[in-house]
Amino acid sequence: xxxxxxxxxxxxxxxxxxxxxxxxxxxxxxxxxxxxxxxxxxxxxxxxxxxxxxxxxxxxxxxxxxxxxxxxxxxxxxxxxxxxxxxxxxxxxxxxxxxxxxxxxxxxxxxxxx
Amino acid sequence: xxxxxxxxxxxxxxxxxxxxxxxxxxxxxxxxxxxxxxxxxxxxxxxxxxxxxxxxxxxxxxxxxxxxxxxxxxxxxxxxxxxxxxxxxxxxxxxxxxxxxxxxxxxxxxxx
Numbered sequence: 001x002x003x004x005x006x007x008x009x010x011x012x013x014x015x016x017x018x019x020x021x022x023x024x025x026x027x028x029x030x031x032x033x034x035x036x037x038x039x040x041x042x043x044x045x046x047x048x049x050x051x052x053x054x055x056x057x058x059x060x061x062x063x064x065x066x067x068x069x070x071x072x073x074x075x076x077x078x079x080x081x082x083x084x085x086x087x088x089x090x091x092x093x094x095x096x097x098x099x100x101x102x103x104x105x106x107x108x109x110x111x112x113x114x
Numbered sequence: 115x116x117x118x119x120x121x122x123x124x125x126x127x128x129x130x131x132x133x134x135x136x137x138x139x140x141x142x143x144x145x146x147x148x149x150x151x152x153x154x155x156x157x158x159x160x161x162x163x164x165x166x167x168x169x170x171x172x173x174x175x176x177x178x179x180x181x182x183x184x185x186x187x188x189x190x191x192x193x194x195x196x197x198x199x200x201x202x203x204x205x206x207x208x209x210x211x212x213x214x215x216x217x218x219x220x221x222x223x224x225x226x
Binding site for chain 1: 155156157158159160163212213214215216217218
C-alpha cells in the first residue's frame with residue numbers, strides 16, 4: 001500500500017512569489033491534515049479536511065495560505081505571496097478513523113523562502 | 115489540551131532498554147496518550163497509543179499509572195536505528211477531535 005506522498009520534496013522561492021504544495025493521502029483515507037514546522041519551533045497543526053470539507057482550519061496562520069481538496073482526494077496548499085517566515089517543513093498526514101487515532105505522515109516538503 | 119513535558123534528550127547504547135517518561139498532569143478523562151517517532155527528513159510515525167495500564171506492541175510498551183498523570187514509553191534493546199525524536203501527545207479520542215499537538219519531543223541518541 002502506498003503511503004502519503006508529498007510534492008515537491010523541496011522548494012526554494014523568493015519572497016513575494018507563489019508556491020503550491022501537493023499532498024496525496026493514502027487511498028480511502030477521508031481525513032487529511034496539514035502541519036508545519038518552522039525553524040526551531042514545534043510541529044504545528046494547520047488544518048484538517050474530511051473528504052473535501054474543511055473540518056478545522058484554526059491553525060492557518062493568515063489569509064496568504066489557501067488549502068483545497070477538490071473531490072476529496074489529493075490536497076494542495078498554496079502560499080501567496082510567500083514571506084520569509086513561511087520557511088519550514090510542511091507535513092501532510094491522513095487517517096481513516098474518526099477521532100484521535102493513528103495519522104500517517106508524508107515525508108514533508110521543505111520550503112525555503114529567500 | 116493537556117500539555118506534556120518530556121526530557122529534551124537522552125543517550126543510550128545498543129542493546130539497552132530505554133524508558134522515556136512524559137508528564138501530563140492536566141490529562142482529561144477522555145484523553146488518550148499517543149507516542150510518535152520521527153527520523154530525520156521524515157514525517158512522524160505512530161508508535162503506540164494507550165488509555166490506562168499497559169499496552170504492548172511489536173515496537174514498544176507503554177506504561178500508564180492509575181492516576182494517568184504520566185506515562186513511560188519503553189523501547190527494549192534499542193539499536194542504532196532507534197535514534198530519533200520521540201513525541202508524547204495527549205488528546206481526546208473517539209469524538210472527532212483530531213489535530214495532533216506536538217511538543218518539543220525527546221531526542222534519543224543510540225551509540226554503538
